[in-house]
Amino acid sequence: MDKKLAQEKVxxxxxxxxxxxxxxxxxxxxxxxxxxxxxxxAVLIRVLPLLEKEDQDTYNKxxxxxxxxxxxxxxxxxxxxxxxxxxxxxxxxxxxxxAEVLKKVNSVE
Amino acid sequence: MSxxxxxxxxxxxxxxxxxxxDKMLAEGLGELxxxxxxxxxxxxxxTEQKEKEKSMPKFDTTAVAEKIKETLEKYPGMTEQExxxxxxxxxxxEKAEFQKNLIENENWLKKSLRNTEKWWKNLxxxxxxxxxxxxxxxxxxxxxxxxxxxxxxxxxxxFWSGGIRIMSRVGVATGLNMALTSENGRKILEKFKKEEExxxxxxxxxxxxxxxxxLKEKIENNETGYEVARDGFIITKDSPRVENxxxxxxxxxxDGTENKxxxxxxxxxxxxxxxxxxxxxxxxxKENLQKAEKGLLKxxxxxxxxxxxxxxxxxxxxxxxxxxxxxxxxxxxxxxxxYLNYSAKRKVEELEKKKGDMSLENIPLDINDLAAHLNNFVxxxxxxxSELESSNRIKSIFSGxxxxxxxxxxxxxxxxxxxxxxxxxxxxxxxxEKLNNGSKDPTPSPTKSPTTETTPLPVxxxxxxxxxxxxxxxxTEQPPVLPKAPIITESKVDNFVNEGITIKNSQGGIxxxxxxxxxxxxxxxxxxxxxxxxxxxxxxxxxxxxxxxxYDPNNKTGAESALIQKGTIFKLDEKGELVxxxxxxxxDVAEWKTKYGGKMFxxxxxxxxxxxxxxxxxxxxxxxxVQSVEADKTESEVVEPDKKESAKETEQPLSNKPxxxxxxxxxxxxxxxxxxxxxxxxxxxxxxxxxxxxxSLEDETNNEQTSxxxxxxxxxxxxxxxxxxxxxxxxxxxxxxxxxxxxVKAQNPDEWEYDKDAAAxxxxxxxxxxxxxxxLDKLQEVSGLKPKVAAVIGVERDxxxxxxxxxxxxxxxxxxxxxKIDSFKPETK
Numbered sequence: 001m002d003k004k005l006a007q008e009k010v011x012x013x014x015x016x017x018x019x020x021x022x023x024x025x026x027x028x029x030x031x032x033x034x035x036x037x038x039x040x041x042a043v044l045i046r047v048l049p050l051l052e053k054e055d056q057d058t059y060n061k062x063x064x065x066x067x068x069x070x071x072x073x074x075x076x077x078x079x080x081x082x083x084x085x086x087x088x089x090x091x092x093x094x095x096x097x098x099a100e101v102l103k104k105v106n107s108v109e
Numbered sequence: 110m111s112x113x114x115x116x117x118x119x120x121x122x123x124x125x126x127x128x129x130x131d132k133m134l135a136e137g138l139g140e141l142x143x144x145x146x147x148x149x150x151x152x153x154x155x156t157e158q159k160e161k162e163k164s165m166p167k168f169d170t171t172a173v174a175e176k177i178k179e180t181l182e183k184y185p186g187m188t189e190q191e192x193x194x195x196x197x198x199x200x201x202x203e204k205a206e207f208q209k210n211l212i213e214n215e216n217w218l219k220k221s222l223r224n225t226e227k228w229w230k231n232l233x234x235x236x237x238x239x240x241x242x243x244x245x246x247x248x249x250x251x252x253x254x255x256x257x258x259x260x261x262x263x264x265x266x267x268f269w270s271g272g273i274r275i276m277s278r279v280g281v282a283t284g285l286n287m288a289l290t291s292e293n294g295r296k297i298l299e300k301f302k303k304e305e306e307x308x309x310x311x312x313x314x315x316x317x318x319x320x321x322x323x324l325k326e327k328i329e330n331n332e333t334g335y336e337v338a339r340d341g342f343i344i345t346k347d348s349p350r351v352e353n354x355x356x357x358x359x360x361x362x363x364d365g366t367e368n369k370x371x372x373x374x375x376x377x378x379x380x381x382x383x384x385x386x387x388x389x390x391x392x393x394x395k396e397n398l399q400k401a402e403k404g405l406l407k408x409x410x411x412x413x414x415x416x417x418x419x420x421x422x423x424x425x426x427x428x429x430x431x432x433x434x435x436x437x438x439x440x441x442x443x444x445x446x447x448y449l450n451y452s453a454k455r456k457v458e459e460l461e462k463k464k465g466d467m468s469l470e471n472i473p474l475d476i477n478d479l480a481a482h483l484n485n486f487v488x489x490x491x492x493x494x495s496e497l498e499s500s501n502r503i504k505s506i507f508s509g510x511x512x513x514x515x516x517x518x519x520x521x522x523x524x525x526x527x528x529x530x531x532x533x534x535x536x537x538x539x540x541x542e543k544l545n546n547g548s549k550d551p552t553p554s555p556t557k558s559p560t561t562e563t564t565p566l567p568v569x570x571x572x573x574x575x576x577x578x579x580x581x582x583x584x585t586e587q588p589p590v591l592p593k594a595p596i597i598t599e600s601k602v603d604n605f606v607n608e609g610i611t612i613k614n615s616q617g618g619i620x621x622x623x624x625x626x627x628x629x630x631x632x633x634x635x636x637x638x639x640x641x642x643x644x645x646x647x648x649x650x651x652x653x654x655x656x657x658x659x660y661d662p663n664n665k666t667g668a669e670s671a672l673i674q675k676g677t678i679f680k681l682d683e684k685g686e687l688v689x690x691x692x693x694x695x696x697d698v699a700e701w702k703t704k705y706g707g708k709m710f711x712x713x714x715x716x717x718x719x720x721x722x723x724x725x726x727x728x729x730x731x732x733x734x735v736q737s738v739e740a741d742k743t744e745s746e747v748v749e750p751d752k753k754e755s756a757k758e759t760e761q762p763l764s765n766k767p768x769x770x771x772x773x774x775x776x777x778x779x780x781x782x783x784x785x786x787x788x789x790x791x792x793x794x795x796x797x798x799x800x801x802x803x804x805s806l807e808d809e810t811n812n813e814q815t816s817x818x819x820x821x822x823x824x825x826x827x828x829x830x831x832x833x834x835x836x837x838x839x840x841x842x843x844x845x846x847x848x849x850x851x852x853v854k855a856q857n858p859d860e861w862e863y864d865k866d867a868a869a870x871x872x873x874x875x876x877x878x879x880x881x882x883x884x885l886d887k888l889q890e891v892s893g894l895k896p897k898v899a900a901v902i903g904v905e906r907d908x909x910x911x912x913x914x915x916x917x918x919x920x921x922x923x924x925x926x927x928x929k930i931d932s933f934k935p936e937t938k
Contacts (some may be wrong), residue, residue, distance in 0.1 A: 014250050018197045019190055029239075031197065036246020037229050038204050041222060043249075045211055048221055060221060063228045069242060091249055094204070097170050101200055104174030105181070 014095050017102060035094070042090040047080045055079050166211070173203045313340055314398060322386050329392045337398075338390030343382040346373070349859050351383055359388065361879065363863050365871030365907070612677045618659025618705075621673040622650040641681055657687070658705035671705050831915045836923040846922035849930050853884050853914060856935060869896035869913035881910060883935035891929045892917035 014020070020031050048056060062072055076083045177196045181187065187195065212218045232238035308314060312323045314337065321337040328334070344351055350360045356370050368385040376382045610628055612621055626646050645653070654660035659671040678698065679689045689705075690698035820834050820843050821827055827843055830850045838846060854861045857880040864872065864881040873889050873896055875882045889895060894917050897908035908916070921927055 018193050020197075022190060023194070027194075032246050032250065033242050034201050036242065036249045037226075038201055038208070039246075039249040040229070041205070041208050041225070044222060044225060045208060045218070048218055049215075056217070056221070060224060063221075063224045066228065066231060066238075068238065069232070087249060095250075097168050097204070098197075098200060100170040101174045101177065102196065104171055105177050105196060 014098060017095075017098050039087075039091050039094050042094065043076075043087055046086050046090070047076055047083065050080055166207075168204065168207050173200060176203065308335060308395075308398070316393070316398070321390070324386075324388070324390050327392055329394075332394040332396070334392055334394035334396075335398065336390045337393055338387035340386055342368075342385050343376060343379065344368075344385055345379050346381040346383060350863065354383070356383070359877045360385065361864075361867075361871065361875055361877060361882070363867050365868035367871065367875065367877070610679050612673050612675055612679070618654040618657070618671045618673060619650050621659065621677075621679075622648075622653045622657075625679055626650060645681075645687060653687075657689070657703070661709060664709060669709060671707065671709055830911075831919065832912070834919070835916055836919045838919055838922055842922045843919075845927055846918045849922070849927045850914065850918050852931060853918075856880055856884070865911040866909050868898075868907035869910045870898050870907055872896075872910060873913075878936065880935045884933070885910065885913065887930060887933050888914060888917040888921070891926050892920040892924075894920055 014035060018031075020028055023031060048059065051059065059072075059075065062075060067075075080086070177199050180195060180199060181192055184191075184195070209219075209222075212222065229242065232242040308323050310323050310325055314321050314323065316337070320340045322340040324336045324338055326333070327336045344360070344362075350362070351358075351370065354360060354370055356372060358370050360368050360370065362368055362385075367388045369388050370383045371386050372384040374382065374384065610625060612624070626648070629642055629646050651660060655662075659673065661669050663669075674691060677689055677691050679687060682688050682701065686703060688701040688703055690701045692698050818834055820838060820840055821831065824840060824843060827847050830847055831843070834843065860880050864879075869885060872882050872885045874886065878886075885896075894913075896913045918927070918930065921930060
């Protein structure tokens with residue numbers, strides 16, 4: 001992929017795709033959290049089955065005990081090799097799907 | 110018949126060894142098989158998982174697009190923005206539904222995800238949780254940007270090696286727009302406005318990054334303001350100082366300060382503790398407090414913090430500083446980091462080459478909306494930019510950084526970070542660990558010296574704050590290239606070499622040398638002073654005073670000392686030689702001298718005649734660079750800080766005052782008016798007593814005590830309690846004094862250990878009658894001597910409890926009154 005194309009792709013991120021930065025402030029926060037939830041859920045679907053039973057229990061315990069998100073992420077970084085790759089893939093997956101959807105919305109007559 | 114043990118032959122030995130090896134090999138092979146099986150199982154599981162993932166149904170983007178289009182067609186009047194909002198809403202709903210269906214048959218997973226969903230929702234219940242959620246969400250979204258960068262070779266494939274830190278950093282960067290324009294951001298801006306409003310007693314204010322509590326409203330030097338004391342100190346409940354104490358009681362700490370117990374709680378590290386706050390504090394005018402608080406944002410954005418934030422980043426910072434702030438700090442940190450990189454020419458070229466078409470300036474991003482929310486913020490930025498003296502470059506980088514949330518900025522910042530990461534890994538890890546520790550407990554961590562682990566001393570020690578959440582540790586680190594950052598060595602050299610140090614109050618020759626040494630020492634902590642200055646700092650003050658002609662112990666007339674007049678300037682000339690001079694009205698020094706040749710005076714005589722004599726003044730020529738005392742001045746004029754100085758201190762509450770307790774450099778606590786009065790009175794008391802004259806000028810008369818020192822030389826065991834033979838005691842008197850001293854110490858050894866190095870002035874007459882306080886009261890009563898307090902300008906410290914006891918006991922021994930102390934028993938509660 002040449003640099004121009006790469007640049008285009010980079011600019012075509014989730015925020016610019018949906019003009020999230022142009023939403024009212026409170027709406028921005030809400031939207032970004034919703035997208036984060038979807039990506040996080042997609043990540044969980046992939047990583048939870050990779051965990052040992054004991055670690056699955058630990059995860060559930062963390063959630064029950066209302067751990068902070070960074071603690072939960074720390075846990076996954078510790079337990080799942082390549083966790084960041086999964087996050088990247090799922091994030092990119094969502095970005096790509098969003099771009100596809102919008103493209104199709106615009107192209108469908 | 111005896112049977113001899115047969116000697117094993119070599120073949121037997123080899124066979125035995127072989128058998129052992131066979132056994133080990135068999136065991137090893139067994140383990141290897143087990144491992145292989147395990148690896149096989151794992152591979153199988155991974156393959157199974159991958160197969161499973163491959164076989165997962167794909168999200169049908171065409172179907173979702175159709176659904177969106179259908180919906181949009183129903184509402185033809187929608188603006189493009191509204192259409193996008195609607196599209197996103199549908200997309201998110203469909204995606205969520207799709208993901209739920211994926212795990213339809215996985216009950217345990219469904220349960221986990223359901224709980225996760227609940228957890229995610231509940232995060233909104235707290236501000237911290239909400240901020241963390243947004244930051245992490247932004248991080249998850251930002252991962253896509255970084256992913257593309259890696260996939261296209263824009264970012265190196267090792268980019269992710271930074272792990273969670275880079276993840277959250279990307280989150281912070283991507284989340285900048287959200288955070289800055291969010292409700293939270295607005296609230297914080299409002300908070301800054303509120304901080305300018307009136308304060309009330311009990312409010313906590315932040316000055317120089319440290320928390321202070323307002324003790325009372327106060328008027329000082331015709332300025333209205335507040336008396337504030339450092340907040341956040343604790344004392345462990347097992348300390349003898351708080352034995353039988355309760356909330357509201359007063360305790361005296363080792364540093365002599367009187368503190369009130371304000372609360373109690375269980376500290377994670379120190380266990381059961383009382384929170385304490387000083388009963389007397391420092392004055393800060395309302396105007397200065399406002400300035401300090403207005404400057405808070407700027408201070409948070411100081412270069413050190415920015416660098417630190419850039420190194421650490423992450424949501425954990427958010428928990429310490431507040432999410433909005435963090436987003437700004439984190440991103441500004443990137444920008445600053447980038448600036449730091451740019452500042453080296455080679456690096457500029459290297460980065461420019463790498464950036465190529467990726468120049469931030471070339472990206473047509475609309476930041477007008479954002480800018481509207483940043484008015485106040487930008488003001489602070491401008492100040493910072495101006496401070497950094499690189500406005501154009503910095504501004505453009507900041508502008509670039511502000512657009513980070515739109516993707517390409519994230520990339521640029523991440524690139525910049527990555528370049529830096531390679532150089533700072535170990536530092537990063539250390540600081541990250543520190544901050545993460547801090548983030549787990551957002552309560553400001555009190556200072557505690559290592560000694561408190563073994564002996565439960567109060568936490569107010571001269572230990573520098575290691576890393577508390579209220580004082581970001583970045584302050585220990587100076588970015589290397591900030592134009593206005595104080596380059597300590599150079600600036601101080603210039604000061605002493607070019608401008609010199611001005612004597613602020615008239616004082617004796619030796620005291621002036623000591624003051625100079627102390628000022629220089631304070632300005633060159635550690636071993637940072639250039640050699641000529643270091644030599645001066647390390648010199649014996651008495652010898653130095655003699656070299657400069659300020660002190661002549663052999664003067665036959667008894668006029669052994671010069672008195673250095675206020676305003677005299679000392680400096681090192683270009684040869685590194687110490688010179689001095691007094692400026693005229695125009696501020697010019699007519700002559701720089703290396704040796705004083707003017708009038709000398711008899712310190713004892715001066716004490717007795719200072720209030721009336723004009724003789725010395727009349728004999729002094731105007732051109733003398735160092736003049737003898739202006740004898741028509743009263744003693745109070747000599748020692749009292751002039752009003753200008755006093756006002757200066759008040760105007761600069763952020764400079765030294767609040768931090769003195771936690772600095773290693775031993776600086777005297779700034780005197781209050783009461784302190785000064787007390788000290789003057791004590792000095793007058795001493796000087797009025799002929800026997801005490803030698804102490805009034807302290808070390809200047811040290812040499813006169815040679816003969817009495819012989820007693821100590823003959824009885825070296827006495828030196829444990831007595832440094833000097835201050836009252837010319839004979840052997841018998843000194844030994845008796847020593848016995849009394851030991852008795853005083855033995856009354857409550859633990860308490861004595863705590864108290865001995867504290868300032869005696871804070872004990873004598875204190876309301877809380879501890880054993881030490883009662884003893885000191887008695888010593889004062891019987892001896893008639895009051896504790897000495899520090900000179901205004903110098904760093905002679907307040908007389909400690911131990912030294913005061915030693916002096917008074919000697920005096921009492923001399924007067925033959927030791928029995929009054931020996932028979933005294935402090936009351937115990």
